[in-house]
Amino acid sequence: MAVDKSTVAHIAKLACIRIPEAQQEALAGELNSILGWVEQLGELDTQGIAPMTSVVEMRLPKRVDAVTDGDCRDKVIANAPESAHGFFSVPKVVE
Amino acid sequence: MSLVQGKTGEWEVVIGLEVHAQVIAESKLFSGAATAFGAEPNTQVSLVDAAMPGMLPVLNEKSIEQAVKTGLGLNAQINLTSVFERKNYFYPDLPQGYQISQYLQPIVGEGVVTLDLPDGAVKEVGIERLHLEQDAGKSLHDQHPTATYIDLNRSGVTLMEIVSKPDMRSAEEVGAYLEKLRSILRYLGTCSGNMEEGSMRCDVNVSVRHPGEDLGTRTETKNVNSIRFAKQAIEHEAKRQIALIEDGGKVTQETRLFDPDRGVTRAMRSKEEAHDYRYFPDPDLLPVVLDPDWVAELKRGLPELPDAKKARFTADFGLSAYDAGVLVAEQETAAYFETVVAGGGGRDAKQAANWVTGALFGALNRGGMEIGAAPIDADKLGGLLDLLEAGTISGRIAKDVFDAMWESGKDAATVVEEKGLKQISDSGAIEAIVDHAIADNPGQVEQFKSGNDKVLGWFVGQIMKASQGKANPGMVNQLLRKKLT
Known part of the structure; x- marks a missing residue:
C-alpha cells in the first residue's frame, strides 16, 4: 500500500488536523516507511489462524446494569472552552 | 405489488429501513450513567461518556441481554461471537471522535418480520442484521443565534440498529413494518418504541426501478422520527427520483434529510468524505462471547409474541x-x-x-x-x-x-x-305498548294490511321510542306481527 500526497491530505482532513501543503510530500514518505515496516508481517503465513484479540486468554468484563456514575456536570464541562446553561456551546453547526 | 405510474411506464419503489431503537436499561452501554429521558442537560454524563482521557468502556450485561432477546424475537440468528469496532467521524455531539458500534461481526444476523397488511394479507420482510452501538449526544441549534448547544445525556445510551433487507415496496408496507417492529420490541420489553421521545428513529433507503430491472441507485433519508414522516419521506423521495430519471437525470447516491414542516427530503450539504469511517476493532474491548446455554435460557423465557x-x-x-x-x-x-x-x-x-x-x-x-x-x-x-x-x-x-x-x-x-335501563321483557307490559301504538296509528295499520311490509319496521321504531329503548326488540317484533295479522 503506497501513500501519496493526496492521501495525506485526505487523512489529515478526516482527522481534522491542519497540515500545510509543503509538508504533505514529506509526510507521505514517512507514512510509507511505517507501512512498509508493518508489511513485513505479510511474510508470515496466517492461513487458518484466527486474529488474536488479547495477549492473555480472558473474557470481556461486564457490568451489572445499575446507575453508578454521572451527575457530575461541573466536572464534565469544566474543560469546555465555552459553556452556557449547563450545555457545551460550540460554533453553530446546522444542516 | 403496488406500482407507481410515471410518464414512461410503471415504477417499483424499493425500500429498506435502518431502525435505531434505544435499549431499555437503567445505565448506558459502556458507563454507569443514567438513561432516563428528560433530565437536566449533562447531568447523566460520566467521564467515560464525555470521553475524558484514560477512561475505559465497561460493557453493560443488560444491553447484551436485550439485543439477544430482540434477535430471538425477530427469529434471527444469534452470533455467539461479535466484535465492537470504532466508527470514526467528527461531530460536536460525539466527544470520542468515534462511535463504538459493530460492523463486520454484529451480535444478531439474519431474521424475519411478518407484516399484517390492512387488507388482511401478510408479507415477510427480511432482517439483514441487528448490531449494538452507542447513541450520540443531542445538538440544539435553535437556542442561540450563533452557537449550537450540546447535551451529552444521550451520549453512550445503548442503541440497537435493526437493518431490514430492501423488501418493502410501498409507504404502507413501511408503516406496517414499523408498527410490527415496535409491537415486538414492546412485547419483549427491549425498547419503549416511543418515537416522540426519540427512542425509535429510522433512516429510510429508497430507490426506484422498472419492475424486473436491477436495483436502482438509492438515497438514504436520515433521522425520520415518526411513522407518518417515514411514509411522507418515501412518497416524496419516490416521486422525486422518478421525475429525475424521466427527465433524463440520474439519482445520486447521497444522504438526505427529511423536512417535516414541508414534507420533503433535501440533500445534506457537507457530506463529501462523510462515509469514510475507517472502522477497526476497538482495542479497549474484547469480542463479546455468548454462552449457548444462556441464549437458550433467554429463548425459553420469551413472552408469547404478537x-x-x-x-x-x-x-x-x-x-x-x-x-x-x-x-x-x-x-x-x-x-x-x-x-x-x-x-x-x-x-x-x-x-x-x-x-x-x-x-x-x-x-x-x-x-x-x-x-x-x-x-x-x-x-x-x-x-x-x-x-x-x-x-x-x-x-x-x-x-x-x-x-x-x-x-x-x-x-x-x-x-x-x-x-332504570332494564330491558322490558314482561310480555304484558310490551303488549300494552304495542296495543297503544296500533290504536294510535290506524293509517299505518291499513298500509301494512295492504302489503307494505316496511311499515312493520316503522312500528318497531315507534314502540322502542315509547319504551325509551327498553323493550325487548325480539318480543316486540313477535307481538307486533301476531297482532297485525
Missing part, C-alpha cells in the same frame, strides 16, 4: 385475522381482551372483540388515553356483556350504559339499576 398470539386468537376464539391483529398489537390490549373473555365463566369472544375494538377504542381515542387508564376495566366491560347476554339490557341500551360507565366509573349493574 404473531403467536394472533394465531391463537384466530384458532381458539374464531376471530378474523384483522380483529386478532388489532387486538395483539399492544400487549395490554391483548391482556384486557383475554380477561374479558375468560371472566364470568367464559364469554363470547367475538362479542368481546367487537366491544374492545369498537366502543372501548373509540372512547380511548376520544380521551387520548392508554388502555391502562380506562375507567372501564376488563371486569367491568365483562359485566356489561353479561347483562347483554342475559337479556337484562338491549343492544341499543348497552352503548348508553357503556358511556355512563365511562363517565362515572361505576359498574354496569349499578348504572342499569340507577338509570
Whole structure:
C-alpha cells in the first residue's frame, strides 16, 4: 500500500488536523516507511489462524446494569472552552 | 405489488429501513450513567461518556441481554461471537471522535418480520442484521443565534440498529413494518418504541426501478422520527427520483434529510468524505462471547409474541385475522381482551372483540388515553356483556350504559339499576305498548294490511321510542306481527 500526497491530505482532513501543503510530500514518505515496516508481517503465513484479540486468554468484563456514575456536570464541562446553561456551546453547526 | 405510474411506464419503489431503537436499561452501554429521558442537560454524563482521557468502556450485561432477546424475537440468528469496532467521524455531539458500534461481526444476523397488511394479507420482510452501538449526544441549534448547544445525556445510551433487507415496496408496507417492529420490541420489553421521545428513529433507503430491472441507485433519508414522516419521506423521495430519471437525470447516491414542516427530503450539504469511517476493532474491548446455554435460557423465557398470539386468537376464539391483529398489537390490549373473555365463566369472544375494538377504542381515542387508564376495566366491560347476554339490557341500551360507565366509573349493574335501563321483557307490559301504538296509528295499520311490509319496521321504531329503548326488540317484533295479522 503506497501513500501519496493526496492521501495525506485526505487523512489529515478526516482527522481534522491542519497540515500545510509543503509538508504533505514529506509526510507521505514517512507514512510509507511505517507501512512498509508493518508489511513485513505479510511474510508470515496466517492461513487458518484466527486474529488474536488479547495477549492473555480472558473474557470481556461486564457490568451489572445499575446507575453508578454521572451527575457530575461541573466536572464534565469544566474543560469546555465555552459553556452556557449547563450545555457545551460550540460554533453553530446546522444542516 | 403496488406500482407507481410515471410518464414512461410503471415504477417499483424499493425500500429498506435502518431502525435505531434505544435499549431499555437503567445505565448506558459502556458507563454507569443514567438513561432516563428528560433530565437536566449533562447531568447523566460520566467521564467515560464525555470521553475524558484514560477512561475505559465497561460493557453493560443488560444491553447484551436485550439485543439477544430482540434477535430471538425477530427469529434471527444469534452470533455467539461479535466484535465492537470504532466508527470514526467528527461531530460536536460525539466527544470520542468515534462511535463504538459493530460492523463486520454484529451480535444478531439474519431474521424475519411478518407484516399484517390492512387488507388482511401478510408479507415477510427480511432482517439483514441487528448490531449494538452507542447513541450520540443531542445538538440544539435553535437556542442561540450563533452557537449550537450540546447535551451529552444521550451520549453512550445503548442503541440497537435493526437493518431490514430492501423488501418493502410501498409507504404502507413501511408503516406496517414499523408498527410490527415496535409491537415486538414492546412485547419483549427491549425498547419503549416511543418515537416522540426519540427512542425509535429510522433512516429510510429508497430507490426506484422498472419492475424486473436491477436495483436502482438509492438515497438514504436520515433521522425520520415518526411513522407518518417515514411514509411522507418515501412518497416524496419516490416521486422525486422518478421525475429525475424521466427527465433524463440520474439519482445520486447521497444522504438526505427529511423536512417535516414541508414534507420533503433535501440533500445534506457537507457530506463529501462523510462515509469514510475507517472502522477497526476497538482495542479497549474484547469480542463479546455468548454462552449457548444462556441464549437458550433467554429463548425459553420469551413472552408469547404478537404473531403467536394472533394465531391463537384466530384458532381458539374464531376471530378474523384483522380483529386478532388489532387486538395483539399492544400487549395490554391483548391482556384486557383475554380477561374479558375468560371472566364470568367464559364469554363470547367475538362479542368481546367487537366491544374492545369498537366502543372501548373509540372512547380511548376520544380521551387520548392508554388502555391502562380506562375507567372501564376488563371486569367491568365483562359485566356489561353479561347483562347483554342475559337479556337484562338491549343492544341499543348497552352503548348508553357503556358511556355512563365511562363517565362515572361505576359498574354496569349499578348504572342499569340507577338509570332504570332494564330491558322490558314482561310480555304484558310490551303488549300494552304495542296495543297503544296500533290504536294510535290506524293509517299505518291499513298500509301494512295492504302489503307494505316496511311499515312493520316503522312500528318497531315507534314502540322502542315509547319504551325509551327498553323493550325487548325480539318480543316486540313477535307481538307486533301476531297482532297485525
